[in-house]
Amino acid sequence: MEIQITIKVKLNLANAEIASSFTNTMEQYRLACNYVSEYIFNHDFDMKQSRLNKVLYTNLRSLFMLKSADCKI
Template sequence: MNLTLTAKIKINPTNEQAIILKETMNAYRKACNFVSEIIFHSKILTQAKLHNMTYRDLRSQFGLRSQMAQSVIKTVIAKYRTTKSNGHSWTLICFKKTSI
């Protein structure tokens, strides 16, 4: 049994850090939407296959580090699996802008 612990913390970034954080969050969101389109059209939910299909693009197009690129793939797969297990129809999942 897996246990997930979530902590909500407040960060106080400088203006420069806030800009970098927003850019990173936007790149992550855009990368999630990129992978989501691939999953939607291919119906592939296997991490290894999606890694082979998307990893290089996630690194080069979105400027993500390796850990974040892997996280994008896992996040989008989890969202599609959750949607599927909840009995929802197969639809394109879009990741929307968050505010900080």
């Protein structure tokens, strides 16, 4: 049995600097997700996590300036 839960939240960021930083991080994350999606599509939907991680991890870190915790596939 599969259960789906939708959560809607509103973030109250302390100031404009934090809001800008958060927006930039989310944009990089969005671009990284699109990068992974395009890779999977162009490689016949090879969905094995270990293979994806081996191929994409370093590129995700360098191209999108994400920290290691953000690059888990």
